[in-house]
Amino acid sequence: xxxxxxxxxxxxxxxxTGLKVVIYxxxxxxxxxxxxxxxxxLCNSYKSTPEIQASTLAxxxxxxxxxLKKNWQIINSMDFHPIEGFWNSxxxxxxxxxxxxxxxxxxxxxxxxYEWKLKRAFSAIVIGLMMVPATCTTxxxxxxxxKLHLVNNLWMLILPSIAAPMTVFFMKQYLEGxxxxxxxxxxxxxxxxxxxxxxxxxxxxxxxxxxxxxxFAYVGSWNNLFMPLILLTDKxxxxxxxxxxxxxxxxxxxxxxxxxxxxxxxxxPLIVVYAxxxxxIVEGVALxxxxx
Amino acid sequence: MRNKKLVSYSKYGYIFAxxxxxxxxxxxxxxxxxxxxxxxxxxxxxxxxDWNLLPFTGPKGEKFYIFKNFKEVLTSKSFGKAFKNTCxxxxxxxxxxxxxxxxxxAWFTDRRSKVKGTGLFKILMxxxxxxxxxxxxxxxxxxxxxxxxxxxxxxxxxxxxxxxTRKSYEFIAHEWSVKSxxxxxxxFQWYGNTMINLIAGVxxxxxxxxEAAEIDGANRVQTFFKITIPCIRSIMVYVLVTSLIGGLNMxxxxxxxxxxxxxxxxxxxxxxxxxxxxxxxxxxxxxAAASVIMFIIIVALSALLFYLMRxxxxxxxxxxxxxxxxxxxxxx
Numbered sequence: 001x002x003x004x005x006x007x008x009x010x011x012x013x014x015x016x017t018g019l020k021v022v023i024y025x026x027x028x029x030x031x032x033x034x035x036x037x038x039x040x041x042l043c044n045s046y047k048s049t050p051e052i053q054a055s056t057l058a059x060x061x062x063x064x065x066x067x068l069k070k071n072w073q074i075i076n077s078m079d080f081h082p083i084e085g086f087w088n089s090x091x092x093x094x095x096x097x098x099x100x101x102x103x104x105x106x107x108x109x110x111x112x113x114y115e116w117k118l119k120r121a122f123s124a125i126v127i128g129l130m131m132v133p134a135t136c137t138t139x140x141x142x143x144x145x146x147k148l149h150l151v152n153n154l155w156m157l158i159l160p161s162i163a164a165p166m167t168v169f170f171m172k173q174y175l176e177g178x179x180x181x182x183x184x185x186x187x188x189x190x191x192x193x194x195x196x197x198x199x200x201x202x203x204x205x206x207x208x209x210x211x212x213x214x215x216f217a218y219v220g221s222w223n224n225l226f227m228p229l230i231l232l233t234d235k236x237x238x239x240x241x242x243x244x245x246x247x248x249x250x251x252x253x254x255x256x257x258x259x260x261x262x263x264x265x266x267x268x269p270l271i272v273v274y275a276x277x278x279x280x281i282v283e284g285v286a287l288x289x290x291x292x
Numbered sequence: 293m294r295n296k297k298l299v300s301y302s303k304y305g306y307i308f309a310x311x312x313x314x315x316x317x318x319x320x321x322x323x324x325x326x327x328x329x330x331x332x333x334x335x336x337x338x339x340x341x342d343w344n345l346l347p348f349t350g351p352k353g354e355k356f357y358i359f360k361n362f363k364e365v366l367t368s369k370s371f372g373k374a375f376k377n378t379c380x381x382x383x384x385x386x387x388x389x390x391x392x393x394x395x396x397x398a399w400f401t402d403r404r405s406k407v408k409g410t411g412l413f414k415i416l417m418x419x420x421x422x423x424x425x426x427x428x429x430x431x432x433x434x435x436x437x438x439x440x441x442x443x444x445x446x447x448x449x450x451x452x453x454x455x456x457t458r459k460s461y462e463f464i465a466h467e468w469s470v471k472s473x474x475x476x477x478x479x480f481q482w483y484g485n486t487m488i489n490l491i492a493g494v495x496x497x498x499x500x501x502x503e504a505a506e507i508d509g510a511n512r513v514q515t516f517f518k519i520t521i522p523c524i525r526s527i528m529v530y531v532l533v534t535s536l537i538g539g540l541n542m543x544x545x546x547x548x549x550x551x552x553x554x555x556x557x558x559x560x561x562x563x564x565x566x567x568x569x570x571x572x573x574x575x576x577x578x579x580a581a582a583s584v585i586m587f588i589i590i591v592a593l594s595a596l597l598f599y600l601m602r603x604x605x606x607x608x609x610x611x612x613x614x615x616x617x618x619x620x621x622x623x624x
Binding site for chain 1 (some may be wrong): 300301303304305306307308311312313314316318319320322323324325326328329330332335339341376394395396399403405407409411413414416418419420422423424425426427430431432433434437440441445446447451466480484485487488490492493494495514533537540541543544547548562565566569570576579580583584586587591594608619
């Protein structure tokens with residue numbers, strides 16, 4: 001009996017190494033596949049167009065610095081202004097993230113900490129709305145904004161994030177586990193107003209949830225293309241993704257190096273942020289999955 | 293005592309919910325209702341904002357003239373094409389996405405082989421998800437370029453290694469290669485995200501269940517299909533719902549893959565809506581009708597999927613209630 005067990009164990013072990021090799025090969029292949037486009041983007045951004053036409057795959061260029069300068073001049077000479085786009089995107093993403101997490105926390109607190117008549121109906125509506133995509137409202141939204149003469153106004157991209165049902169839902173789930181009413185009560189005893197209690201006691205408790213949601217709100221807003229493409233027609237108001245979509249135009253057809261550099265500039269901030277926060281971001285995704 | 297306190301504070305519940313409600317009414321509810329109404333009007337033409345509701349019977353006595361825009365959208369060839377494309381591209385992306393995500397989930401959470409470096413794999417595989425979709429679309433567009441592009445260069449190089457010559461292929465000029473590329477970019481961007489969601493679900497399963505399965509002599513494949521998958525069913529439905537809604541809203545990637553020669557291979561419903569409203573004759577009414585149709589489809593599908601997801605918990609609740617009732621009866 002024990003002999004059989006031993007042989008079984010050893011056979012499992014032998015199977016293991018075979019399986020492990022397969023696992024590592026496939027995983028590494030997928031990682032290379034994932035990195036390949038980005039490596040190509042980086043390596044071609046400092047090449048000249050003839051060099052790219054000779055070979056896209058070559059990793060190095062004869063005159064990287066000179067080519068980089070030239071490509072940068074080309075993208076700036078067209079309607080592509082990376083700095084302006086970066087600033088607009090930064091403005092929109094930062095403001096809408098702040099509004100999103102602050103007001104979502106406030107709404108979630110209203111649902112969790114207080115008893116009010118319409119509370120149940122309200123939270124049911126929030127959950128029901130989670131899945132309604134903003135694009136279904138586009139035409140009405142555009143008409144409204146147009147009537148108010150607010151086309152090209154970046155605030156029209158920022159203010160809607162005050163009402164973010166998805167974030168409210170997540171915050172509510174988090175608060176239900178993390179908030180104890182005793183802390184709130186004791187703050188009340190000390191004479192703090194309700195609003196102050198929220199800002200000084202509840203918000204710090206919610207920090208982990210806020211951090212996770214802030215990252216996703218920021219990335220989502222930074223990458224948004226549909227709404228900005230419809231609302232922004234002034235070339236000085238365009239956000240980075242709208243500018244990126246300009247790179248597809250015919251004027252760039254021949255300037256491959258400039259296209260690669262333009263793309264690289266637009267993802268550089270994202271890659272830098274990801275390099276520092278990747279572990280945290282991946283954990284945040286996992287947290288959202290379990291809660292959702 | 294406690295109750296009294298709660299009651300006296302209840303007005304703050306309303307006050308704190310006010311900003312959400314106001315912003316929601318202005319930026320979501322009003323535009324939804326407005327979009328619905330525009331679907332029944334004659335609003336078209338660049339920059340126009342005044343409209344008239346369509347009469348119920350048309351000038352030539354057509355019945356149900358008020359639904360004209362909806363009829364036009366539903367019978368239009370390009371909307372049909374757009375809807376078909378959207379569904380096909382979503383399916384082409386979702387099946388391999390879920391498949392590979394499940395495979396990696398099985399591998400990375402396997403208790404017996406204990407794969408090393410999963411943290412790094414997860415981080416690398418998730419990375420495309422945070423990159424701007426528009427950037428990825430253009431990047432792939434140039435990588436699949438013709439006659440010189442990284443993919444053509446790579447394939448030509450491989451052929452050369454085996455002493456053969458290959459002609460560069462013009463990927464963006466053929467219907468199915470365009471669809472495949474768009475589906476691949478979607479896959480590329482989302483498989484890591486799906487995998488992390490699933491892994492989180494597996495980690496949440498109590499280890500005792502796996503131990504029991506091991507003791508009972510279940511092998512890896514059995515454990516995965518009989519235990520892991522049923523346990524992460526609700527997360528899989530969640531992934532399915534979010535992916536489906538995202539898929540029906542596909543815009544950024546196909547938008548940047550327009551080529552006249554590929555027979556509108558990448559035309560999606562959102563692109564159709566934008567093209568109707570902001571190009572040509574600015575048919576706001578028709579675009580609004582198309583939005584309403586998509587809205588109804590999305591709401592119906594997510595309601596259906598949510599119903600499927602809820603099913604189990606409700607059944608459990610019912611059981612509990614029955615048991616309580618029985619206990620109460622016994623007590624009597």
